[in-house]
Amino acid sequence: MDDGPTLEQIAQGDGLALCAAGPWTAGFAPVLERIVADAETLTGSRPNIFIDVSQISKLDTFGAWLIERLRRGLTHGNVEAKIAGLSANYASLVDEVRRVPAAEPTAARQNALITLLEDIGRNVVGFGTTLTDLIGMLGAVLAASGRVLRHPRSFRLTSTVHHLEQVCWRAVPIIVLITFLIGCIISQQGIFHFRKFGADIFVVDMLGVLVLREIGVLLVAIMVAGRSGSAYTAELGSMKMREEIDALRTMGFDPVEVLILPRMLALVIALPILAFLGAMAALYGGGLVAWLYGGVQPEAFLIRLRDAISIDHFVVGMIKAPVMAAVIGIVACVEGLAVQGSAESLGQRTTSSVVKGIFFVIVMDGVFAIFFATIGM
Amino acid sequence: MAGDRSDPIIRVHDVSVQFGVTKVLDGLSLDVKRGEILGFVGPSGAGKSVLTRTIIGLVPKIAGSIEVFGVDLDAADESARRAIERRWGVLFQQGALFSSLNVRQNIQFPVREYLNVSQRLLDEITIAKLGMVGLRPEVADRYPSELSGGMIKRVALARALALDPELVFLDEPTSGLDPIGAGDFDDLVRTLQRTLGLTVFMVTHDLDSLHTACDRIAVLGNGKIIAAGSMADMLASSHPWLRAYFHGKRARAVVG
Ligand SMILES: Nc1ncnc2c1ncn2[C@@H]1O[C@H](COP(=O)(O)OP(=O)(O)OP(=O)(O)O)[C@@H](O)[C@H]1O
Ligand SMILES: [Mg+2]
Numbered sequence: 001m002d003d004g005p006t007l008e009q010i011a012q013g014d015g016l017a018l019c020a021a022g023p024w025t026a027g028f029a030p031v032l033e034r035i036v037a038d039a040e041t042l043t044g045s046r047p048n049i050f051i052d053v054s055q056i057s058k059l060d061t062f063g064a065w066l067i068e069r070l071r072r073g074l075t076h077g078n079v080e081a082k083i084a085g086l087s088a089n090y091a092s093l094v095d096e097v098r099r100v101p102a103a104e105p106t107a108a109r110q111n112a113l114i115t116l117l118e119d120i121g122r123n124v125v126g127f128g129t130t131l132t133d134l135i136g137m138l139g140a141v142l143a144a145s146g147r148v149l150r151h152p153r154s155f156r157l158t159s160t161v162h163h164l165e166q167v168c169w170r171a172v173p174i175i176v177l178i179t180f181l182i183g184c185i186i187s188q189q190g191i192f193h194f195r196k197f198g199a200d201i202f203v204v205d206m207l208g209v210l211v212l213r214e215i216g217v218l219l220v221a222i223m224v225a226g227r228s229g230s231a232y233t234a235e236l237g238s239m240k241m242r243e244e245i246d247a248l249r250t251m252g253f254d255p256v257e258v259l260i261l262p263r264m265l266a267l268v269i270a271l272p273i274l275a276f277l278g279a280m281a282a283l284y285g286g287g288l289v290a291w292l293y294g295g296v297q298p299e300a301f302l303i304r305l306r307d308a309i310s311i312d313h314f315v316v317g318m319i320k321a322p323v324m325a326a327v328i329g330i331v332a333c334v335e336g337l338a339v340q341g342s343a344e345s346l347g348q349r350t351t352s353s354v355v356k357g358i359f360f361v362i363v364m365d366g367v368f369a370i371f372f373a374t375i376g377m
Numbered sequence: 378m379a380g381d382r383s384d385p386i387i388r389v390h391d392v393s394v395q396f397g398v399t400k401v402l403d404g405l406s407l408d409v410k411r412g413e414i415l416g417f418v419g420p421s422g423a424g425k426s427v428l429t430r431t432i433i434g435l436v437p438k439i440a441g442s443i444e445v446f447g448v449d450l451d452a453a454d455e456s457a458r459r460a461i462e463r464r465w466g467v468l469f470q471q472g473a474l475f476s477s478l479n480v481r482q483n484i485q486f487p488v489r490e491y492l493n494v495s496q497r498l499l500d501e502i503t504i505a506k507l508g509m510v511g512l513r514p515e516v517a518d519r520y521p522s523e524l525s526g527g528m529i530k531r532v533a534l535a536r537a538l539a540l541d542p543e544l545v546f547l548d549e550p551t552s553g554l555d556p557i558g559a560g561d562f563d564d565l566v567r568t569l570q571r572t573l574g575l576t577v578f579m580v581t582h583d584l585d586s587l588h589t590a591c592d593r594i595a596v597l598g599n600g601k602i603i604a605a606g607s608m609a610d611m612l613a614s615s616h617p618w619l620r621a622y623f624h625g626k627r628a629r630a631v632v633g
Contacts, residue, residue: 029492029493033495033498061573064572089572092571096508099508342521342522
């Protein structure tokens with residue numbers, strides 16, 4: 001019997017009965033919508049139209065709503081269409097949907113050009129607020145450090161050590177491996193091209209300066225931004241989402257002091273260590289390739305390296321490292337605290353934490369290059 | 378409405394669930410009949426949510442078997458499982474709304490996935506479902522993080538009911554609702570049971586709900602069902618926990 005839903009028109013005197021039959025359920029929604037749309041054209045054609053639902057074999061919310069939609073459609077002026085033959089079972093469901101307010105038109109779509117301009121405007125303003133947020137966070141972290149210096153007991157040693165393990169100790173293998181490989185590549189490329197001028201040995205100068213001064217720190221900072229900056233943002237962001245940060249605040253704790261300061265400190269300690277290990281690994285890899293591929297004996301490599309680089313190169317790298325760590329940490333924490341309630345926003349913030357972290361690290365590197373060139377270091 | 382009333386829609390047989398060394402369910406057996414509203418009670422941490430999640434297949438069991446709609450879910454293949462999942466709705470204790478979708482999209486999500494319905498009908502049905510759970514249409518455009526605790530419950534219920542399922546699992550649906558809202562909820566469940574032949578598996582601590590909405594009550598304790606039966610059976614029971622639960626200070630106000 002359940003072939004499909006139908007709606008038959010039966011004339012009764014000056015009235016018209018619309019007899020619904022069969023299953024009026026969600027599975028038949030497309031058919032039902034067509035039937036109802038067809039029947040709605042009858043509105044006002046007769047003085048008295050009613051819907052007879054006694055033959056319906058199965059009804060769910062979708063069917064009940066479509067009957068209600070039809071009833072509203074058929075209602076003409078102040079003549080209200082009626083529903084007849086409603087069994088007690090279905091009556092309450094139909095009553096439920098009868099209370100549904102009429103659908104209101106949805107807001108008109110905006111012009112694409114205007115949306116684009118709006119987006120650009122928002123992004124420009126957003127960049128400005130990013131800068132002020134970063135400076136604000138820097139201030140908050142410094143203030144918290146000041147408080148901790150005055151009351152050393154409030155310093156979170158356990159937490160700091162825990163984060164140090166995460167961002168420093170556990171990062172050592174991957175950082176050493178990658179910088180080792182980079183050192184190999186630089187050395188190989190240098191020898192390959194310098195050999196044309198018979199200047200093989202200068203590869204040691206290039207390797208030493210590049211690794212200790214620039215690439216070592218920059219590369220490690222970029223890796224740390226991707227590895228630990230993203231983790232910080234995700235941790236803080238999910239805590240923000242679940243109101244854990246609000247809970248901390250209501251208990252009288254300062255989230256900056258409890259959550260952010262230990263993370264920042266861990267990062268500021270970790271990055272110079274990682275940069276140093278990375279530089280050593282890169283020099284080692286470079287030396288190895290110079291020996292095996294370029295025929296530069298290890299003794300010659302070391303003597304040349306000692307002549308080529310001064311302590312300044314190393315100091316420059318070590319000065320840059322903690323500053324870059326602070327930049328990465330502040331960006332990550334600002335982004336983490338900016339997470340809104342949704343999983344999507346957590347993803348967006350984590351992405352932007354890494355992107356902005358790397359961007360600011362490179363900008364800082366440029367600023368440092370100018371600075372050190374000016375003071376002649 | 379549908380078919381044989383005595384035929385169980387959920388059959389849980391001798392199920393055990395363990396986390397690490399703690400056994401939460403220990404040889405539990407329970408049948409839920411088609412078309413009934415089963416209230417499931419027990420102390421906090423007894424394993425009510427765990428049983429619900431085990432039946433749905435989210436928690437692995439170490440022993441026993443579970444049949445839903447007469448199908449053993451362990452033996453069922455992917456398509457059979459999907460067919461069954463389309464026929465049930467679940468309200469999680471914490472709501473579990475999709476945080477990146479607004480209320481309207483949350484409710485429409487399962488419908489879009491399973492049914493071929495026009496956008497207009499989809500929008501109207503969303504408003505209808507929201508109305509049924511007692512929410513105003515303007516809530517439809519808000520995101521879960523912008524809702525109150527009770528509103529989250531209601532939206533989650535609307536989503537669980539979106540496909541007009543035959544079976545719904547409700548984990549504490551009335552907690553966080555005001556008493557009037559909870560009463561409306563009981564009426565709604567009754568209405569849906571009568572019209573759609575809905576079967577309800579409801580974990581609840583709400584004595585009013587147990588009283589007015591539930592046909593049968595099952596009590597969980599020590600990993601087993603310690604009692605199952607009508608409200609009258611519960612009141613007559615001499616089990617100490619049941620006496621404390623149904624004859625306690627708070628219960629007396631309801632039961633009298
Ligand atoms: N994923 C899990 N891992 C370990 N233990 C769990 C896990 N989920 C639940 N438990 C434990 O199982 C027990 C039962 O938990 P469950 O959430 O089912 O309680 P409940 O009966 O629903 O309580 P309530 O009424 O408070 O919601 C608890 O002791 C809980 O700690
Ligand atoms: Mg629970």
